[in-house]
Amino acid sequence: MSLTPTAKTEVLRRPWSLAMILTSYYSLSAFLIVLLTVLCLQWSMTSKLNRKSDQSLVDRGRLLQTLIQELKSDISSLLNVIGRPPDVDLLPQYLIRVTDAAERTIAETPGMALSAPTQQFPPPSEFTAPEVRDIKSANRVLRLFAANVETGNSDQGVWRVQIALDRTQEEEVLRQYHANSRLALVLAFVACLGVGYWIAQRGMRPLRDVSFAAESIQVSNLNQRLETEGMPLEIQQMAQTFNQMLSRLERSFARLSQFSADIAHELRTPVNNLRGELDVVLDRKRSPDEYAETIGSALEECDRLTRLIESLLFLARAEHPETQIERSSCQLGRELHTIRDFFFDQAEEAGITILVEADESLETELNRPLFQRAIGNLVMNAITHTPDGGTIILRGLRQGQTALIEVQDTGCGIPEAHLPHLFERFYRVDPSRSQISGGVGLGLAIVKGVVELHSGAIHVISTPNVGTCFQLTIPAFSPVLTS
């Protein structure tokens, strides 16, 4: 939803798709968990098997020690214990050799000299801390262990037992297990990628729905809204924001098209008058006076059109945020007196008194023509709506750094329902009446535009049958330097 132009993003780097990022995060983390689990299982299995082998070696060693001590060097019994190969085909699980202190063999399992010669054994170690060594010999994996054994016989001294454990089966199990683990890991990786992608796609679907809906919105169907029900919370919020934006756009567009319709309507009346008058006068020969009369009337319609166009142009400019006006220091009181003088006679003919109550020392930075236009519009309105014997008061007061300008009348007032719309373009409190009084409903919109161009604000207080007071607050000094 970025507002930067897309061209710029393309020049930089193609952004990552959110689905891709999510997929890779999901897959990677899931795969890491699988990997850790597998490694952990492998480690525990290997170490368990190792411990078991070591333990059986130690057990066998202890058994031998007991035998040696009990049999008191009865070699033949010992040989029975060590055993012969039960079968030629079947290899024994343990190979045992007993040597004396000088490493001369006293007894050994047949065939052991070949598969596990004496020199390959690790140095003798304690049963409590066995030192073992793995060797490979003729397709077999042997774990070797040696220990010194007290014979309990002084002339025989210390013997040594060497035990080899056949671990081929365990190694095979482990090897198989490793191979299976690797395969499982590869499968898990693929599965993680797939599931991650699926999750991401699924998570993004509402987002895609929103974007799809947004794509389909045109000026002609601005009344459409996104269906937020059933959406995930986060997306719901976004969709609601989007809907609010649509509502605002819809309102603005409605206002704009209403505005265009109003303009067209307002243009139609004077143009129609022009056409009609000129058509009729050309219908037959007429006296010069009649021609002059008609042309004069046509000119009046032209003036009306000109004023309408100027008002519309002014409003368009006032609305533009970058429009700046020139302001110069004016004595507010004197300006109000000027306006009073101008309207005095007309007000007097309507039986209305205009008064000025102003802080004569108050200097305010104003654009004079615009200010006169704004206050003039308000005074004209006041004269139109104030009955015989009424009063209009123009006030100019200081309020800290701002000037408060009031136009108060003792007129018929404005019903409360109209107050919020009063400053809208072409808004008329009484449509039928304003046509007679000549206004087109732009006067107050212009007043507001002027006040806003002066960085000020306008308020209206009105009580039906008591009167209306327009209050304008304008910063006495413009915040920026005038051009």
Place this chain on the structure above:
Amino acid sequence: MHILVVEDEPKTAAYLVKGLREQGYVVDVAHRGHDGLQKAKSLPFDLILLDIMLPQMDGWSVLSALRRTDSQTPVLFLTARDSIEDRVRGLELGADDYLVKPFAFSELLARIRTVLRRGPARHPEVIQIADLEIDLPRNRVSREGRRLDLTQKEFQLLSLLARRSGEVLSRTVIAEEVWDMNFDSDTNVVDVHIRRLRAKVDTPFPIKLIQTVRGRGYVLDADR
């Protein structure tokens, strides 16, 4: 007085020529920027009325090309564009005035007179029109030798009409000159002032001096 009108819109050009000729000016027309520049360079005009939106070569270009060789001839811009930047640009290029369409013809005449007059106009101290006599320094008005009692604003209004006797003054010009009000509206505020002035100046006397010109404004003229 020789005036060049550079304007591509045929109707506008036609009424400008007609109106100006009737006022006694000698008028030449060019419908394109190039032609206008050619004419301006070959003949000594007293004033050039220059439209800005011209095909091919616009008014800005014509003016800047003209000012390279001729810095004297006054130029008055006529345009439908009235942004401040446009005005500033026109004046920077050396235009003497700037008039926004649509304008009243009387307004154009007033501007032309101002540009051609060059320098402050000299007003007589006492204006005499038919039996009306206005003594400006003394703020006195009399008809048939009888003093008229006018307010300050009524006096200013009457002397404005008298100074520019024979010239139709629009309500806008009157509001500007007499009340210093830049106010342009449908209301008949000025009409009320004129009516009151008439009641004092014209009603008691057989010769009516202040005339209403429908659609244009008011004129003080003894011969109408």
